[in-house]
Amino acid sequence: MNEMNSLIQIKGLRDGLLVSLDDAPWEEQRVALLAQVDDQISFFQGARLALDVASQVLRVNDLVELRDQLSERGIFLWAVVSESPTTEKTAQLLGLATRISKPRPEEGRQFSVEDLGEETALFLHRTIRSGTRIEFSGHVVVLGDVNPGAEIIAEGNVIIWGRLRGMVHAGVKGNRNAVICALDLSPTQLRIAEEVSEVLSARENPKPEVARINKDGNLQAEAWSTG
Amino acid sequence: MPAKVITIASGKGGVGKTTAVANLAVGLAMDGAKVVCIDGDIGLRNLDVILGLENRIVYDIVDVIEGRCRLKQAMIRDKKLPELYMIPAAQTRDKNAVSASDMTRLVKDLRSEFDFVLIDSPAGIERGFKNAIAAADRVIVITNPEVSAVRDADRVIGILEAEEKGPGALIINRLNASLVKNHDMLSADDVLDLLAVELIGIVPEDEGVIVSSNRGAPVAFDPKNRAGQAFRNIAKRLRGENVPFLDLDHTGGLWERFQRLTGRK
Numbered sequence: 001m002n003e004m005n006s007l008i009q010i011k012g013l014r015d016g017l018l019v020s021l022d023d024a025p026w027e028e029q030r031v032a033l034l035a036q037v038d039d040q041i042s043f044f045q046g047a048r049l050a051l052d053v054a055s056q057v058l059r060v061n062d063l064v065e066l067r068d069q070l071s072e073r074g075i076f077l078w079a080v081v082s083e084s085p086t087t088e089k090t091a092q093l094l095g096l097a098t099r100i101s102k103p104r105p106e107e108g109r110q111f112s113v114e115d116l117g118e119e120t121a122l123f124l125h126r127t128i129r130s131g132t133r134i135e136f137s138g139h140v141v142v143l144g145d146v147n148p149g150a151e152i153i154a155e156g157n158v159i160i161w162g163r164l165r166g167m168v169h170a171g172v173k174g175n176r177n178a179v180i181c182a183l184d185l186s187p188t189q190l191r192i193a194e195e196v197s198e199v200l201s202a203r204e205n206p207k208p209e210v211a212r213i214n215k216d217g218n219l220q221a222e223a224w225s226t227g
Numbered sequence: 228m229p230a231k232v233i234t235i236a237s238g239k240g241g242v243g244k245t246t247a248v249a250n251l252a253v254g255l256a257m258d259g260a261k262v263v264c265i266d267g268d269i270g271l272r273n274l275d276v277i278l279g280l281e282n283r284i285v286y287d288i289v290d291v292i293e294g295r296c297r298l299k300q301a302m303i304r305d306k307k308l309p310e311l312y313m314i315p316a317a318q319t320r321d322k323n324a325v326s327a328s329d330m331t332r333l334v335k336d337l338r339s340e341f342d343f344v345l346i347d348s349p350a351g352i353e354r355g356f357k358n359a360i361a362a363a364d365r366v367i368v369i370t371n372p373e374v375s376a377v378r379d380a381d382r383v384i385g386i387l388e389a390e391e392k393g394p395g396a397l398i399i400n401r402l403n404a405s406l407v408k409n410h411d412m413l414s415a416d417d418v419l420d421l422l423a424v425e426l427i428g429i430v431p432e433d434e435g436v437i438v439s440s441n442r443g444a445p446v447a448f449d450p451k452n453r454a455g456q457a458f459r460n461i462a463k464r465l466r467g468e469n470v471p472f473l474d475l476d477h478t479g480g481l482w483e484r485f486q487r488l489t490g491r492k
Contacts, residue, residue: 067323068324071321071323071324076323076354077323092328093328094326094328095326095327095328095329095361096326127423129381129382129384129385129388130378130379130381130382130385131381131382131385131386132385145421145423147378147381147421148374148378148381148421149378149381149382165421
């Protein structure tokens with residue numbers, strides 16, 4: 001590595017790379033970054049890149065130039081983090097993110113509750129659609145459908161007042177007494193503690209059912225009875 | 228009145244986004260609306276072909292965004308409908324050449340001059356899709372009655388909800404009534420049951436769509452074609468008219484029709 005590259009730090013993030021620059025002249029840093037990219041093009045290609053530019057003051061032209069140069073090399077610049085308000089404004093103008101810790105909304109949610117009691121439940125009144133992952137440390141109650149491609153992960157029980165066609169994992173921390181109930185139990189897959197269900201086919205005339213681990217240690221669904 | 232900006236998206240590729248944009252644009256323009264459609268699929272340009280305008284392209288959307296031409300220069304006027312314009316995508320660049328704010332700015336300039344701005348989203352849920360929905364007032368999700376297409380549509384609707392793009396509307400494209408009847412295809416009810424959004428149109432499967440796309444004259448121009456009729460009806464619904472849905476099952480006997488009319492099939 002030559003001396004210039006020491007200006008640049010590269011870290012892996014959960015969803016891409018973070019490149020941190022310091023306050024050395026912008027032109028120098030830009031050249032150094034591109035040199036490093038060209039040096040290890042196979043490593044960088046296709047990457048999502050976030051850029052921390054410290055207190056550099058950057059104008060639209062600076063960022064557009066860099067974005068295009070990165071883009072030509074197959075790198076997608078999605079965020080620019082800066083202490084300078086001017087640079088932040090520039091980044092926003094170009095539609096770039098200015099904070100990298102921001103969770104992206106569609107990517108499921110992890111709910112956490114302080115001081116969780118036995119009886120804490122998360123109540124969701126909506127359709128849980130494909131690509132949504134709900135994780136909760138208590139019980140989960142859904143008033144609505146759970147569609148194929150959606151996942152619900154709970155430490156407690158899961159009750160679906162609607163059609164369950166996605167994946168549900170109840171008792172995820174090993175609670176074998178957890179149950180999964182649904183008005184129409186036609187899931188892609190069910191899991192309770194470590195047990196994974198056999199495939200449950202869609203029912204002709206769906207009835208409310210409850211799935212639990214039976215005496216033999218198998219995950220089974222049975223019709224809901226009020227007895 | 229400023230334009231309504233409508234994006235057509237699907238998640239899955241090949242379900243008919245571009246065909247829908249072209250036909251809705253034609254339908255709206257035939258009814259006298261001033262329409263511009265934008266090809267948002269940078270790098271995989273298609274809309275120009277379906278509209279039969281590919282050999283008139285001089286400038287494209289990236290040229291506008293990067294300041295190489297004025298917006299007016301990139302707008303191509305349709306051969307038959309003087310109130311219909313198209314802004315082509317760039318074929319030699321990729322999605323990164325455009326940002327969400329670029330799109331928003333571009334659309335802002337179009338709003339005052341048109342009644343409708345239709346945006347053709349690329350497949351997928353990544354950057355190109357995000358750009359295409361950034362400026363939309365309303366997003367129409369299009370799907371086929373197939374399990375994989377419906378699941379992707381579900382994902383797209385979920386993202387629209389998360390981004391607060393309002394309730395989506397749904398077009399079910401390429402429905403084959405005889406397959407549905409034999410339980411070999413999902414019915415419109417099956418699809419709606421899962422997606423739980425407003426249905427704005429059902430387009431029957433029709434060979435004429437492919438033929439006319441290849442000729443560069445959208446099927447909505449054909450007064451006799453049923454798919455064309457379905458698209459023209461959707462266009463009218465977009466203008467706020469109340470148009471009844473087509474009876475797609477013309478293979479059914481009189482008794483079945485009667486049963487459907489009285490409520491249950």
